[in-house]
Amino acid sequence: NAGVTQTPKFRILKIGQSMTLQCAQDMNHNYMYWYRQDPGMGLKLIYYSVGAGITDKGEVPNGYNVSRSTTEDFPLRLELAAPSQTSVYFCASSKHHETVAKNIQYFGAGTRLSVL
Amino acid sequence: GESVGLHLPTLSVQEGDNSIINCAYSNSASDYFIWYKQESGKGPQFIIDIRSNMDKRQGQRVTVLLNKTVKHLSLQIAATQPGDSAVYFCAESTPLKTSYDKVIFGPGTSLSVIP
Numbered sequence: 001n002a003g004v005t006q007t008p009k010f011r012i013l014k015i016g017q018s019m020t021l022q023c024a025q026d027m028n029h030n031y032m033y034w035y036r037q038d039p040g041m042g043l044k045l046i047y048y049s050v051g052a053g054i055t056d057k058g059e060v061p062n063g064y065n066v067s068r069s070t071t072e073d074f075p076l077r078l079e080l081a082a083p084s085q086t087s088v089y090f091c092a093s094s095k096h097h098e099t100v101a102k103n104i105q106y107f108g109a110g111t112r113l114s115v116l
Numbered sequence: 117g118e119s120v121g122l123h124l125p126t127l128s129v130q131e132g133d134n135s136i137i138n139c140a141y142s143n144s145a146s147d148y149f150i151w152y153k154q155e156s157g158k159g160p161q162f163i164i165d166i167r168s169n170m171d172k173r174q175g176q177r178v179t180v181l182l183n184k185t186v187k188h189l190s191l192q193i194a195a196t197q198p199g200d201s202a203v204y205f206c207a208e209s210t211p212l213k214t215s216y217d218k219v220i221f222g223p224g225t226s227l228s229v230i231p
Contacts, residue, residue, distance in 0.1 A: 004159075035221075041223060041224075042205060042221045042222055042223040042224050043160070043205070043221040045219075090159050090160070092159075092160075096217070103148060103150070103209045103217050103219055104150060104162050104165060105150075105160075105162070105219070106162070107159030107160050107161070108159050109157075109158055109159050110157075110158070110159050
């Protein structure tokens with residue numbers, strides 16, 4: 001298993017540009033998440049999904065959109081990039097299970113995004 | 117409001133000593149807690165977890181202690197090694213009425229191991 005795969009690893013955008021951060025997992029996890037991590041800070045939840053076709057806002061959703069058409073993929077879309085969106089973005093997935101190791105999240109390696 | 121915080125943002129430990137990283141949480145309804153390790157340039161990686169019906173859980177060189185009375189948990193690393201240098205995050209999981217368990221990450225503690 002590759003686990004959680006994020007692409008690209010690095011990206012520089014100009015203000016106002018758009019891009020999609022890709023995330024794929026091959027562990028058949030039902031839950032997927034997008035976080036951003038600013039320098040020296042913790043993780044802030046942007047969006048999450050509990051299954052294909054179901055998404056919901058997290059703590060900091062403004063300026064982002066997501067979709068979950070399949071169990072494996074959970075892309076994050078930035079429509080009009082702003083300098084405030086300069087951050088490292090992490091995708092994660094978990095297998096929601098009532099009795100076994102619930103909510104352990106498995107993270108990708110991250111996408112480092114700079115908006116200039 | 118709900119929060120998970122760490123008492124010490126940075127911690128320096130001599131190689132071979134034991135490390136203790138602390139975490140406070142405020143939601144008494146949280147029933148599951150997880151510690152993650154994040155090495156430089158990588159995503160967080162699961163270390164150990166504990167359910168609220170336990171007060172101690174041991175792994176390989178790591179132990180998590182949970183004190184529900186004061187809403188505090190700690191991560192103990194025995195015989196700290198240079199490879200333990202990383203940022204450590206605690207996270208609390210709170211069951212909601214929907215199928216989603218809300219997970220909140222703390223701000224992290226940076227552990228530096230002095231050779």
